Amino acid sequence: MNIKAFLFPGRKRSEAVDFSAALRVLAPIFRRYRGRLALGLISLLVVDSLQLTIPQLLRHGVDSLAAGRATSTSLLLLAGLLLLAAACIGLFRFLWRFMILGFSRHLERTLRDRIFEHIMVMDRAFFSTWTTGNIMAHASNDLSAVQMACGMGMVAALDAVVMSVAAITLMLFIDVRLTLIALLPMPLLAACTRLLSRHLHQRFDLVQAQFSLLTEFARTTLVSIQMVKAYTLERLQERRFDELGRRYVRSNLKVAVIQGLLFPVATLVGNIGMLLVLYFGGRLVIHSTITLGGFVAFVSYLALLVWPMMAVGWVTNLAQRGLTSLRRIHHLLLQQPLLSDRDVTPATPCEPPACRPRxxxxxxxxxxxxxxxxxxxxxxxxxxxxxxxxxxxxxxxxxxxxxxxxxxxxxxxxxxxxxxxxxxxxxxxxxxxxxxxxxxxxxxxxxxxxxxxxxxxxxxxxxxxxxxxxxxxxxxxxxxxxxxxxxxxxxxxxxxxxxxxxxxxxxxxxxxxxxxxxxxxxxxxxxxxxxxxxxxxxxxxxxxxxxxxxxxxxxxxxxxxxxxxxxxxxxxxxxxxxxxxxxxxxxxxxxxxxxxxx
Ligand SMILES: Nc1ncnc2c1ncn2[C@@H]1O[C@H](COP(=O)(O)OP(=O)(O)OP(=O)(O)O)[C@@H](O)[C@H]1O
Ligand SMILES: [Mg+2]
Structure with a gap:
């Protein structure tokens, strides 16, 4: 099937879609929930800073152990602090998830209502271009893509920026050369996730198109079930339905292949960095260039970096996908009925007289x-x-x-x-x-x-x-x-x-x-x-x-x-x-x- 025609029904090739106009659809929703958003983002920053202090606590503990300065009281205190940090991370993580994911659900609902309200004023000409299956697929999948981009996508982007800048800075403080070595595979990781997730999204579009065909087929068959029986077409319809179902599974399996590859590849590339750090960092410890505590902290920061680097690829695709879906929703919202009160000549249309119309x-x-x-x-x-x-x-x-x-x-x-x-x-x-x-x-x-x-x-x-x-x-x-x-x-x-x-x-x-x-x-x-x-x-x-x-x-x-x-x-x-x-x-x-x- 023609994916383009499915994604933008009724759109001529020459019609460009204005991104900033599409983004303006979201602006009022962001304004409306700004308090909730701010609270969520602040909680996220709290989680990030607490996560960044844990390696410092570890470094302190290991160094005091290595120097023979540690006492059971100091270790207990350290454990208490770690526990407190972990508890606070848990609490604030709950808070940001609740706030931001809640926000994204409100955003989804507001947009869904707007789409429904818009569809209610559309006319026969619109429904002859946009099939029910198509509208349903757009209203469900595109909405969830926008919701993902504005919820998890936004969080992951902010998280990735804050965490990577902070972790790299702190790593640089420990040792500049080791930081550069450790970061060597990171661009590869970002590139791999980006490549894989781009394929993933393309295949998702195919899944969406296939799903829309399947639902539309089921809907039309059910609506015309009498006719199907009258012409004894049950077997034929079953076969057609089965074929559509198979195609849907095939497109889903293509998605599963990429999904299956994404995390192993990311872990592999991430672990190459860890390997380099173990070798070169270990030598620095042997030569006493850095302390054992510094090494432990370094490894912890590197572990904290793997996720933001993976997120770079994932988030850019999530954002792209969200934006494309938003464009499609905007395209739908731009459709106008052939005839509406905007076409009425005086600015305030007259009410027709009641009683006995002629x-x-x-x-x-x-x-x-x-x-x-x-x-x-x-x-x-x-x-x-x-x-x-x-x-x-x-x-x-x-x-x-x-x-x-x-x-x-x-x-x-x-x-x-x-x-x-x-x-x-x-x-x-x-x-x-x-x-x-x-x-x-x-x-x-x-x-x-x-x-x-x-x-x-x-x-x-x-x-x-x-x-x-x-x-x-x-x-x-x-x-x-x-x-x-x-x-x-x-x-x-x-x-x-x-x-x-x-x-x-x-x-x-x-x-x-x-x-x-x-x-x-x-x-x-x-x-x-x-x-x-x-x-x-x-x-x-x-x-x-x-x-x-x-x-x-x-x-x-x-x-x-x-x-x-x-x-x-x-x-x-x-x-x-x-x-x-x-x-x-x-x-x-x-x-x-x-x-x-x-
Ligand atoms: N949406 C449309 N776009 C283009 N042509 C149309 C459309 N709807 C109907 N027509 C055409 O207009 C003509 C008149 O159709 P209409 O439905 O008004 O006929 P009718 O007199 O009501 O017929 P019937 O007795 O079968 O109901 C037909 O030739 C039909 O093909
Ligand atoms: Mg008629």
Whole structure:
């Protein structure tokens, strides 16, 4: 797969990502938790200085032993001091870990909330480029990379700088030449860890991409499980899943190879330094250039140096990785919906008037972003109070027209008006708040029937829910479910028939109680007898509202005050049922077919 495309979906090659802008995403979070951060970093410095004093204590003890000055009291005192230092190290190490790792978790949460909040305002165009698996992989792996860089990465960097500068200085005080000899393999150690961890991170990216493919495959298979069964594709899907799983394991094994190499290589190179010190330092002790205590302290400092040197390679990669992930998160946060209130012309968008809204299309042409041909052409249409029926062959643009009313796509200026005002001057959310919508594809949540109906009005009582369900002629069906209104609707409503799902979606829209109701082919799966009950049930509700019903059904259209027939994106005809029967061959033919079917 193309890793670049996976890492930055929707990004053109030419678009550079600004690092400093990406870093600015973190600045407010650092400011917010600065107290906690400061406390953590101070504790870390305390730990470092205590660690650096231990070799000095050892040196003192060994020298006094070698000189025959040591008494059991002085040794006991030394042991007590060592114990105290170790206890303090333990305490402050706990403190810094708690503070800094806690900080990094807060940072992760704040960023995660921001990503979620951002995704909530995105639209259909965004979700067609960013798959769910991709968003999930970014939101989990990239977040944890940033969290690692800002938590352990930051600590390790500071620790490495402080420890190596201090340890090398103290070693220089003991013996300059020996220090230079001891440090000889250190750049090699830093280079080895850097090389290995770079490979490690590249392979991690592959693991992430593979994991995203696997989750996306599982998700799409589960969502379309009915289809998989209908086409008896279970075995094929299993094989594909198994293959993706194998690839995931293979990419993980590549990571394991590097992880397995990292520490042995580091220890080996670190021990070469120790070997050199043993040989050359030992000779210095023999020639009495340095004391035995000085030698012991030197070896302890060298041991303290191994970790910072390893950390140099590890931290630079951690930081790089964190920064790359931050760029990706920033890239995601930079995505804008096609249409938002920023596009509304007056700085403060007007609230559309309530009551009985009237939409007017005035010579509207509409082309989907990126499409070559317009989907709607020269639409002149008024959708005012009362019921407007909309029909036409499949692909003629009915759903598109509904989407424009819902303000899901931008429309040219001066082509769509709500109560005389160009919709481009109105707040998008406010327009949407006027509309209750039943889509062509029913969306039900994994929740109870009652909560599914109450989705648009979570505060309403059970009696309101029941009234809406009665109006949508689904109450009796619900009462037959094992737990009535408390019955759980499975993912995508697998336990309900298509007609039941549609009526529950209709009940949801009725309960939302908004001045405009748009039903996009939302009664298609309901049989003729039930359709009559639904139409009778909702009649009272439609009174005084602006209603648009997309349908191919004779009974539904006949109940409309006015009917519009679309054909290939243009209005073919409009008028009452009787007028159309008299004028429009397509309409007459459609009706005749249904009479015949009935
Ligand atoms: N997001 C999109 N981008 C580009 N073209 C689109 C998009 N959505 C729909 N179209 C195209 O617009 C045309 C009208 O689609 P629309 O969904 O409005 O038809 P419809 O009248 O609702 O059909 P149906 O009766 O099958 O629901 C179709 O040719 C379709 O391919
Ligand atoms: Mg449609």
């Amino acid at each position: 939409f007017v299309f005035d010579h509207l042409d509409f082309t989907y972003p990126g499409a070559q041909q317009p989907t709607l052409r020269d639409i002149c249409l008024e959708i005012g109070p009362g019921v407007t029926g909309l029909t036409g062959p499949t692909g003629s643009g009915k759903s598109t027209l509904c989407r424009l009313l819902l303000r899901l796509y931008p429309v040219p200026e001066g082509t769509l008006f709500l109560d005389g005002r160009d919709v481009n001057t109105l707040s998008i959310a406010a327009v949407r708040r006027l509309i209750a919508y039943v889509g062509q594809e029913v969306v039900l949540f994994s929740d109870t029937v009652a909560n599914n109906i109450a989705f648009g009005r979570p505060d309403c009582g059970p009696e309101d829910i029941e009234a809406a369900a009665r109006a949508a002629a689904v109450h009796e069906d619900i009462m037959e479910f094992p737990d009535g209104y408390g019955t759980m609707v499975g993912e995508r409503g697998v336990r309900l028939s298509g007609g039941q799902q549609q009526r529950i979606a209709l009940a949801r829209a009725l309960l939302a109680d908004r001045p405009v109701l748009i039903i996009d082919d939302g009664l298609s799966a309901i049989d003729v007898a039930t359709e009559q009950r639904v139409l009778a049930g909702i009649r009272a509700h439609l009174e005084g509202r602006t209603v648009l019903i997309v349908s191919h059904r004779i009974n539904v259209l006949a109940a409309a005050d006015r009917i519009v027939v679309l054909e290939q994106g243009t209005i073919r005809s409009q008028g009452s049922h009787e007028q159309l029967l008299a004028q429009d061959d397509f309409y007459r033919a459609m009706m005749a077919r249904q009479r015949f079917d009935a």
